[in-house]
Amino acid sequence: MSSAVAEPQLEAEFEAIVGHKDRIEPRDWMPEAYRKTLIRQVAQHAHSEIIGMQPEGNWIGRAPSLRRKAILLAKVQDEAGHGLYLYSAAETLGTSRNELTELLIAGKQKYSSIFNYPTLSYTDVGTIGWLVDGAAICNQVPLCRTSFGPYGRAMIRICKEESFHQRQGFELLMTMMRGTQEQRDMVQESVNRFWWPALMMFGPPDDASPNTEQSMAWGIKTHTNDELRQKFVDMSVPQAEALGVTFPDPELKWNAERGHYDFGTPDWDEFWDVVKGNGPCNAQRLAHRKRAWDEGAWVREAALAFAAKESKENHA
């Protein structure tokens, strides 16, 4: 082992790998702060996928047709898979899935605030697919090139699946827009509720995001929150036009000089309030996750006991 090598030299090697935009792999030496930052970010990301199953799962039993139900079921199952890819990546950093789950349930680790908003109608399934998965794609595509190998590989796998999520959502909304006036109103109402929370998914503005600089130096992040938010707005406006809906932002307009859309400021007080646990569904989401975890305990124990018994019999 290389434990005899002095730390400054190990650090220099780490910096060189990151500097060349090469990847750090689990058994490489890495600064403790890099490891901690990654565990926090990957765990938060994994938790978001798992908690994110709840708002949409809410509508599986009430989907309007078998076709829609099969699609929604597959989509929510994908999100479970995304959570597992990411827990698997986090575990290569020396933590365990159980430990992370317990930190989540204890409220010591976060998940994306967007999932603390309720899904009030089936239309929200479409809006989430279009805007929430759309924002997630914006965030995740650059993460495929993040400096930690297992995280980047998990993101590649996830991004391949997200495109289905966004398209099924957009198609759902398109179908409703071709329906009655009441259905069109439902789409607009749903978009009105989700637009600002979707913009908040990119995190606080750059001048209020103290960790961004270090994360970019380490190659964990490759774009700032505001850059990604702008990209998302630019992508979404023509999609909204094609759909026939508007976004609830009077300041939204094309700026030819910048070559981007100008847009208003999200309500950052609301954002921080939801982060602190005061959103409409924070308590409900955590309580549900805790219940599933507690009620599954006997299954986890029974499976272990059965496996132990089997292996004893096989070795007898």
Place this chain on the structure above:
Amino acid sequence: MSGQIRSEWPLYEVFIRGKRGLNHVHVGSVHAADGQMALRHARDVYTRRNEGVSIWVVPSTEIIASSPGEKDPLFAPSGDKAYRHPTFYEIPDNVPHM
């Protein structure tokens, strides 16, 4: 670990053959109580869209790995043997098919 109740399902590394003719490739890991369950979990987590025709699972603790440091002499024997590569040999341009 504080006894049986708290212990976690062990970790298995998952390898998938994408299609006939290809090697199994490492794709990630799953937790499972035993190997059979690990195979099922690997199927559910890593092959929801026909990504594989065959799955291997191996207890993570059974993987024997080389040490990652560049200072590791493990790969040194191949470092200075340029003559193992075809480009080491100069063949005139007018010699065909070589």
